[in-house]
Amino acid sequence: MSRFNLYIHYDSVTNHIMTRGIDLLSIDFDEHYLPNNLILAEAPAEYGRFDAQTNFKMLRGRAEVTSYMQTCEREHIRMSNWIDFETIEMMHQLTPTEVAELLYLFHANMSLRSAFFYKLQNNFVYLTLPNGLNKVYYRHMVHFYPRFRRVIREKVFDLVNEGKNFIFARKEKVAPFPPDLVEDLAPLFASGLKVNFSQAFASGSRWIIPLMIIEDELTLLTQQQDLDEQEGFISYDLTSEQWQVTIGEAF
Numbered sequence: 001m002s003r004f005n006l007y008i009h010y011d012s013v014t015n016h017i018m019t020r021g022i023d024l025l026s027i028d029f030d031e032h033y034l035p036n037n038l039i040l041a042e043a044p045a046e047y048g049r050f051d052a053q054t055n056f057k058m059l060r061g062r063a064e065v066t067s068y069m070q071t072c073e074r075e076h077i078r079m080s081n082w083i084d085f086e087t088i089e090m091m092h093q094l095t096p097t098e099v100a101e102l103l104y105l106f107h108a109n110m111s112l113r114s115a116f117f118y119k120l121q122n123n124f125v126y127l128t129l130p131n132g133l134n135k136v137y138y139r140h141m142v143h144f145y146p147r148f149r150r151v152i153r154e155k156v157f158d159l160v161n162e163g164k165n166f167i168f169a170r171k172e173k174v175a176p177f178p179p180d181l182v183e184d185l186a187p188l189f190a191s192g193l194k195v196n197f198s199q200a201f202a203s204g205s206r207w208i209i210p211l212m213i214i215e216d217e218l219t220l221l222t223q224q225q226d227l228d229e230q231e232g233f234i235s236y237d238l239t240s241e242q243w244q245v246t247i248g249e250a251f
Helices: 062-075 096-108 141-160 179-189 218-222
Strands: 006-011 016-020 037-040 057-060 082-085 124-128 133-138 193-195 201-203 206-213 232-237 242-247
Touching (some): 037 062, 141 179, 141 206, 179 206, 179 232, 179 242
Antiparallel strands (some): 006 193, 037 057, 037 082, 082 124, 124 133
16 A cells, blocks of 8 residues: 655645645535535536626535535546635625636635635635645634544554455554644644654554654655654554654654
């Protein structure tokens, strides 16, 4: 099994999180914050409809939003860049300048002013970048946490079960990653965090995943690093099914 490292870099000025190796699924949204509607920069022909007034391609209603995201996951389709909005009536009140800013955001992958538009009341902007990078603006950073918790659990499940390819091989279960441990890790996100699965190792009943600070040096993401450089580690104990996050020391 190939191991892939995760990358998280939080920009507190613009409230965006740059990631690599961390996909986005509809289940990552708290039910209350699942987008009601989306403006799509692009999308498969069978999804979305064009708004006659703005010529934006849109998804209307949570059922359409969920269906589109699930289709992207199921069929491994690259998800369109998108921004959520609350009501079509307010969206129609965007000025030409605001429309231009929105189009710039989609195509340049950065905002001219703010990525959060009063008339849209958006909580998110989803953008895909070259080299597998993904950029999401979050009105509230904590909305990233469920996505991070899910992916960490999935990657550790793959890690502890690597090599078990037989149909009847018993797979080890992995407990959910605790919310409070994400809070412990969050300060590292601002420095550019590499979750180093490629150099993870077993120690007794525990799996140890080193944590590295690489800032924006993405070449380090795929390189082996001296484990003395680690900022801490995540561990998972197969026997007790307990997670641990340790910051400021090596294993």
